């Protein structure tokens with residue numbers, strides 16, 4: 425059976441909106457053009473809707489195995505599909521950690537049995553992400569590792585990181601880093617600035633992140649590795665990455681919607697739905713992140729979808745776990761707050777959520793063209809709706825954006841030619 429999406433809007437390479445038809449056969453895009461023949465086709469009426477490549481999120485936590493009370497591969501991928509995503513990269517801070525062939529194969533099997541969209545699993549840099557003993561990167565690559573990271577914690581020892589980078593470079597794989605120096609955290613729960621003092625909460629200084637990035641950039645240069653920085657949050661980090669790029673070092677970086685939208689001053693009080701790592705920083709930091717994205721210092725947008733239960737989040741800001749959910753709010757929030765007011769073009773936003781992450785990691789997705797896998801999302805750019813966490817498909821309801829009015833919502837997600845999510849169903 426073939427599928428024909430008719431009269432749909434697409435953003436051209438030049439950033440113009442064009443109205444076209446897109447034909448899908450056997451999971452691939454086979455024709456793009458106006459008034460394509462409808463014979464033998466199931467029709468999807470696209471009039472008034474935008475067709476984008478399926479969104480790509482290179483930083484997500486699906487929690488399974490080991491944290492199924494927070495999220496499972498089934499619920500996480502359903503939530504991602506609802507958010508318009510067709511490819512997501514799952515972080516290895518699960519139990520067990522994908523740190524051996526046996527453990528990554530366990531995850532591969534769970535993905536095969538439960539995922540509704542494409543899940544590319546990271547493997548860890550160190551055994552159990554404990555920072556003491558390195559994993560066998562070549563072996564893990566052979567068994568499907570997407571890239572290597574100890575996300576959730578920083579790799580504390582420079583020598584450990586350097587050796588991992590040398591191994592990764594030898595097999596042409598990226599090292600992806602959660603940058604956090606444990607000796608500079610000081611038991612902090614939110615950004616070390618003004619607001620944490622008002623709230624009487626311990627602060628995490630910006631240097632906890634930026635110092636690790638500076639160290640790693642020099643290590644990556646020496647090792648000749650591709651080094652990708654997770655959830656960049658400070659102005660010093662942006663400056664350091666910008667300088668490294670100028671020096672020709674292969675460094676890339678991602679930024680999350682919450683760090684682009686919120687600052688420490690938005691934290692209303694003792695409410696752990698505002699607690700994430702890295703924390704919401706200052707107004708100046710947020711401005712630097714926005715600038716960094718616009719000038720290409722930061723390459724793409726990743727949600728760092730990090731579900732936790734309401735119970736876990738209810739123990740007070742100081743004690744609750746770090747992390748907020750992201751799949752079901754990312755596109756509407758960014759479209760409403762950056763594209764609608766004219767700060768970004770629609771093409772910029774879509775690129776940062778599709779082709780840019782694909783390019784950073786050399787993935788063959790993120791583009792609508794003949795021959796490409798039919799990973800697509802239909803978006804209603806006029807649809808107005810409040811974010812309502814009670815409607816989340818994710819098990820995690822931990823978001824600071826509950827109740828926000830947004831315009832521009834995904835209405836149908838197609839993965840490999842099949843509809844995996846449809847509004848109202």
Ligand SMILES: NC(=O)N[C@@H](CC(=O)O)C(=O)O
Nearest residue numbers: 485575576700701730746747
């Ligand atoms: N971002 C977070 O606040 N939390 C993440 C870990 C991480 O991304 O570092 C988690 O696993 O909950």
Ligand SMILES: [Zn+2]
Nearest residue numbers: 575576602654
């Ligand atoms: Zn992290």
Ligand SMILES: [Zn+2]
Nearest residue numbers: 515575576728
């Ligand atoms: Zn993370």
